[in-house]
Amino acid sequence: MIKVENLDITFGGGAQRVHAVRDVSFTVASGESFGLVGESGSGKSTVLRAIAGLTPGWRGTMTVAGQTLSQRRDRAFHKQLQMVFQDPYGSLHPRHTVNDILKEPLVIHRMDDGERRILRALDEVGLGPAYRFRYPHQLSGGQRQRIAIARALILDPKIVLLDEPTSALDVSVQAEILNLLSRLAREHDLTYIMVSHDLAIVAHLCSRIAVMNRGAFIEEMSDEQLRTGTPEHGYTRQLLVASKGYDRAAIDQFVEFD
Amino acid sequence: MDKPLLNVENLSVSFDTPKGVVEAVRGISFQVGQERLGIVGESGSGKSQTGRAILGLTPGRVEADRIEFDGINLHKAPARTIRAIRGRRISMIMQDPRYSLNPVMTVGWQIAEAYRVHTNATKREAKQHALDMLTTVRIREPEKVYGLYPHQVSGGMGQRIMIAMMLIPGPDLIIADEPTSALDVTVQLQVLAILDDMVRDRGMGLIFISHDLHLVSSFCDRILVMYGGQIMEVLEAGALDQAEHPYTKGLLNCLPDIDRQQGTLPVLRRDDAWMNRKGGAGGDVP
Numbered sequence: 001m002i003k004v005e006n007l008d009i010t011f012g013g014g015a016q017r018v019h020a021v022r023d024v025s026f027t028v029a030s031g032e033s034f035g036l037v038g039e040s041g042s043g044k045s046t047v048l049r050a051i052a053g054l055t056p057g058w059r060g061t062m063t064v065a066g067q068t069l070s071q072r073r074d075r076a077f078h079k080q081l082q083m084v085f086q087d088p089y090g091s092l093h094p095r096h097t098v099n100d101i102l103k104e105p106l107v108i109h110r111m112d113d114g115e116r117r118i119l120r121a122l123d124e125v126g127l128g129p130a131y132r133f134r135y136p137h138q139l140s141g142g143q144r145q146r147i148a149i150a151r152a153l154i155l156d157p158k159i160v161l162l163d164e165p166t167s168a169l170d171v172s173v174q175a176e177i178l179n180l181l182s183r184l185a186r187e188h189d190l191t192y193i194m195v196s197h198d199l200a201i202v203a204h205l206c207s208r209i210a211v212m213n214r215g216a217f218i219e220e221m222s223d224e225q226l227r228t229g230t231p232e233h234g235y236t237r238q239l240l241v242a243s244k245g246y247d248r249a250a251i252d253q254f255v256e257f258d
Numbered sequence: 259m260d261k262p263l264l265n266v267e268n269l270s271v272s273f274d275t276p277k278g279v280v281e282a283v284r285g286i287s288f289q290v291g292q293e294r295l296g297i298v299g300e301s302g303s304g305k306s307q308t309g310r311a312i313l314g315l316t317p318g319r320v321e322a323d324r325i326e327f328d329g330i331n332l333h334k335a336p337a338r339t340i341r342a343i344r345g346r347r348i349s350m351i352m353q354d355p356r357y358s359l360n361p362v363m364t365v366g367w368q369i370a371e372a373y374r375v376h377t378n379a380t381k382r383e384a385k386q387h388a389l390d391m392l393t394t395v396r397i398r399e400p401e402k403v404y405g406l407y408p409h410q411v412s413g414g415m416g417q418r419i420m421i422a423m424m425l426i427p428g429p430d431l432i433i434a435d436e437p438t439s440a441l442d443v444t445v446q447l448q449v450l451a452i453l454d455d456m457v458r459d460r461g462m463g464l465i466f467i468s469h470d471l472h473l474v475s476s477f478c479d480r481i482l483v484m485y486g487g488q489i490m491e492v493l494e495a496g497a498l499d500q501a502e503h504p505y506t507k508g509l510l511n512c513l514p515d516i517d518r519q520q521g522t523l524p525v526l527r528r529d530d531a532w533m534n535r536k537g538g539a540g541g542d543v544p
């Protein structure tokens with residue numbers, strides 16, 4: 001479904017040059033959920049944004065649903081591939097109501113039945129019709145993220161790129177969203193790439209997991225390997241230790257990996 | 259413990275909306291000493307509004323018998339007094355980091371400026387201090403990041419930049435609203451270790467708002483569990499697994515477990531009876 005080969009991305013030039021993604025290759029089968037973990041700034045969002053067509057100037061080859069991608073994407077591409085952004089504040093227009101936000105993709109893609117789709121999308125993310133005419137600033141952080149997810153799902157895409165979809169959510173809504181994502185994947189045969197720093201979440205939703213460090217893939221493993229704590233790379237093992245909670249002695253042992 | 263740093267009595271925050279009054283916080287009381295106090299609870303339970311009300315940073319209506327910090331009742335203090343305390347003696351790390359950074363200024367300039375408004379430092383001293391602070395919050399290549407604009411930094415870098423800005427004046431109390439939710443787990447713990455040191459070495463107080471129950475339980479000294487604008491229970495942090503309230507237990511159940519494969523995750527079953535507590539009991543410094 002998705003094939004990425006030798007993806008390489010740099011930003012800026014001179015002293016400000018950042019080599020954000022270094023020669024990354026992976027494939028995701030149709031209906032599969034692929035997880036991406038790794039340290040902050042390691043290039044996870046940049047990989048997703050490049051696939052979604054939001055990062056110009058990438059090098060390499062990317063194929064989605066049999067089509068080799070160029071730098072520009074057309075409308076049909078966005079109907080089958082949607083992205084949920086990491087930052088639910090930046091991604092919702094502050095002067096648009098929830099209704100406006102959900103209606104916009106329907107208008108762009110000339111979908112009918114808007115009323116029913118909007119109400120269904122709100123219902124699916126656990127918000128009732130009472131939220132339909134609220135503005136983003138009138139919602140809590142978690143409520144905003146649910147709107148962002150509703151917006152991505154409203155076009156019935158085949159592929160959804162999820163950038164930390166639950167990091168702004170409380171655990172109860174997180175469980176609801178993870179159940180929702182699992183159910184939608186089953187019912188609509190969706191393909192996911194999910195970025196998360198929570199290893200338990202990635203192990204829960206994804207069957208294959210790649211670990212990124214400094215722009216490169218350092219290890220790929222199954223959910224089972226992550227669960228049984230048998231990753232190969234020292235960096236991944238350190239991530240596993242860190243996911244067990246705050247332990248001052250362990251933190252002082254952390255090392256940097258290059 | 260000695261006199262608390264902060265004493266909040268009967269705090270309420272409400273909003274008038276076209277659909278009626280939203281009661282975001284309902285008469286809660288708690289104290290914060292030189293400790294790490296966690297506030298957990300589901301989305302919309304009033305955690306952020308509680309933090310913001312302390313510093314008068316909510317657009318909602320705040321009512322309280324007292325919000326006392328170092329002998330000053332912040333709730334009744336003139337705006338000038340609050341402004342002098344805000345940022346310098348009490349810092350708030352907001353939940354929405356990039357929202358609170360100025361998009362047209364480099365992040366380094368913003369940290370340096372945060373230092374300059376609270377000291378008489380020269381521009382050069384402020385810049386050096388800002389670079390040191392970026393190193394403290396574990397930003398790699400601080401010189402390079404200094405010159406970036408907010409949209410050029412990753413989510414987790416943005417959060418650490420906010421933390422650097424808030425730590426730079428050396429406050430007595432920090433209110434940190436989901437300060438590490440965008441960080442990967444190792445950096446998250448390293449940043450918490452910095453806050454931990456400030457509590458231990460400088461006697462700072464920390465209010466740590468988070469929905470990560472395991473993290474709060476392993477990091478904080480005490481936890482307030484909030485639901486519907488009220489405090490359901492107060493726990494010694496290490497004793498999260500001994501929580502009594504069905505709400506707290508329900509929250510713990512929702513977490514995916516890395517050690518085993520689960521099909522559908524349990525979700526919270528809310529009970530109307532939870533809303534009938536009066537006064538938001540507890541929260542005293544032990």
Ligand SMILES: Nc1ncnc2c1ncn2[C@@H]1O[C@H](COP(=O)(O)OP(=O)(O)OP(=O)(O)O)[C@@H](O)[C@H]1O
Nearest residue numbers: 011020040041042043044045046410411412413414
């Ligand atoms: N538009 C841009 N201009 C310059 N540098 C950028 C830009 N976007 C991203 N970067 C840089 O690319 C690197 C990777 O960023 P990215 O957002 O992909 O990280 P990430 O792995 O998603 O991190 P996080 O977990 O913190 O969200 C970072 O060093 C970041 O500063």
Ligand SMILES: Nc1ncnc2c1ncn2[C@@H]1O[C@H](COP(=O)(O)OP(=O)(O)OP(=O)(O)O)[C@@H](O)[C@H]1O
Nearest residue numbers: 138140141142273280282301302303304305306307
């Ligand atoms: N400007 C506003 N107008 C109306 N209601 C508001 C406003 N701001 C917040 N609220 C409501 O106040 C309640 C408490 O919000 P708050 O932001 O404190 O929640 P929270 O516990 O921090 O949630 P989250 O974990 O999602 O950040 C929510 O129901 C929210 O919808």
Ligand SMILES: [Mg+2]
Nearest residue numbers: 045086412413
């Ligand atoms: Mg990111």
Ligand SMILES: [Mg+2]
Nearest residue numbers: 141305306353
């Ligand atoms: Mg909040």
